[in-house]
Amino acid sequence: MPRSLESYLRPGLKATTFCPGCGHGILLHAVIRAVHELGIDRRDLLFVSGIGCAAWIPSPHILADTLHTLHGRAVAYATGAKLANPKLQVIVVSGDGDLVSIGGNHLIHAARRGIDLTVICANNEIYGMTGGQAGPTTPGGALSATTPAGNPHPPFDLVRLVLGAGAAYVARYPVTQPRPLTDAIKRAIRTPAFAFVEVASPCPTQFGRRNRFDDVGALYDRIRNLSVSRAEAAGRSKEELRGRIVVGEWTPDDLHLAAGGPGAGGAAC
Numbered sequence: 001m002p003r004s005l006e007s008y009l010r011p012g013l014k015a016t017t018f019c020p021g022c023g024h025g026i027l028l029h030a031v032i033r034a035v036h037e038l039g040i041d042r043r044d045l046l047f048v049s050g051i052g053c054a055a056w057i058p059s060p061h062i063l064a065d066t067l068h069t070l071h072g073r074a075v076a077y078a079t080g081a082k083l084a085n086p087k088l089q090v091i092v093v094s095g096d097g098d099l100v101s102i103g104g105n106h107l108i109h110a111a112r113r114g115i116d117l118t119v120i121c122a123n124n125e126i127y128g129m130t131g132g133q134a135g136p137t138t139p140g141g142a143l144s145a146t147t148p149a150g151n152p153h154p155p156f157d158l159v160r161l162v163l164g165a166g167a168a169y170v171a172r173y174p175v176t177q178p179r180p181l182t183d184a185i186k187r188a189i190r191t192p193a194f195a196f197v198e199v200a201s202p203c204p205t206q207f208g209r210r211n212r213f214d215d216v217g218a219l220y221d222r223i224r225n226l227s228v229s230r231a232e233a234a235g236r237s238k239e240e241l242r243g244r245i246v247v248g249e250w251t252p253d254d255l256h257l258a259a260g261g262p263g264a265g266g267a268a269c
C-alpha cells in the first residue's frame with residue numbers, strides 16, 4: 001500500500017488478519033483508495049460489518065468509525081445508523097455468507113426500501129472463517145466441508161437478486177481488476193440510494209485447497225479466466241456464460257438482462 005494511504009490504517013496494526021493470498025486484503029486496499037480519492041472527511045464515515053473473515057476488512061484495519069456487529073445483521077445496524085444520522089456516509093463491507101445467507105432478508109429489504117447505503121460484498125463463494133461450509137454463493141459442483149461430493153445447488157446471481165429487489169446501482173468486479181473495482185466503489189458511494197458492489201475475492205485456504213487449487217496463482221487465474229465484461233457477454237448464449245463471472249455495472253434499466261455471477265447457474269470448478 002502506498003505511503004499516502006497508510007494514514008487510513010489503525011496505528012499499532014502489526015499484521016493483517018488474512019491468510020496469505022486472501023483476496024480480502026486487495027479489497028481493503030480498494031475501499032481505502034476509493035474513500036481517499038473521493039476526499040470524504042473521515043468524521044463523516046461509518047463502516048459496518050457482520051461476522052466472518054470479510055467482516056474484518058474495516059475492523060480492525062481502517063482508522064475510522066467502525067461497527068463490527070452480529071453475524072448477518074450488518075445491514076440492519078447500518079440502516080439504524082443512517083436513520084439516526086442521515087449525514088453519515090455508511091458503508092457496509094462483509095462476506096457472502098454474512099450478507100446473503102443469514103443476512104439475505106436484510107439485504108433485499110434495504111434494497112427495496114432504497115436506504116442510502118453502500119454495501120460491498122466480498123464473495124469468496126464459501127464460509128471462510130468457520131471452516132469452509134457451502135453457502136448460497138457456492139458454485140454448483142464445488143467441494144466444501146458440507147458438500148464433499150460436490151454442491152448440488154446453483155448459486156444466487158447477486159447482481160440480479162439485488163437489482164430485482166430495487167437497488168439503484170449494482171456492480172461486480174473481481175479483485176484481479178483493482179482499478180475498475182475502486183471506481184465502482186466510488187460510484188456506489190456517490191449514489192444517493194441503495195448501492196451494491198459484489199467483489200469476487202479468492203479464499204485460498206477454504207475454497208482453493210478444497211477445490212484442488214493448491215497454488216494460489218491458479219486460484220487467481222480461475223477468477224481472471226472466468227471473468228467476462230458485459231460487452232463480451234452480450235454476444236454469448238446463456239450456455240456459453242454458464243459458470244462465468246460477468247463483470248461491470250448495472251442500473252434498474254438493465255433488469256431484463258441476465259447478469260451471471262461467480263459460478264452462476266453451473267459448475268465453475
Ligand SMILES: Cc1ncc(C[n+]2csc(CCOP(=O)(O)OP(=O)(O)O)c2C)c(N)n1
Pocket residue numbers: 051052053054055071094095096097098099122124126127128129130
Ligand atoms: C448467529 C450466528 N450463526 C453462525 C455464526 C458462525 N459464523 C461466523 S462467520 C460465518 C460465515 C462467514 O462467511 P462469510 O460471510 O462468507 O465470510 P468469509 O469468512 O467467507 O469471508 C458463520 C457461519 C455466528 N457467528 N453467528
Ligand code: SF4
Pocket residue numbers: 017018019021022023024053054124128129202203204205206207
Ligand atoms: S480463510 Fe479464506 S477468506 Fe478467511 S482469511 Fe483465510 S483465505 Fe481469507
Ligand SMILES: [Mg+2]
Pocket residue numbers: 052095096097122123124125126127128
Ligand atoms: Mg465467504
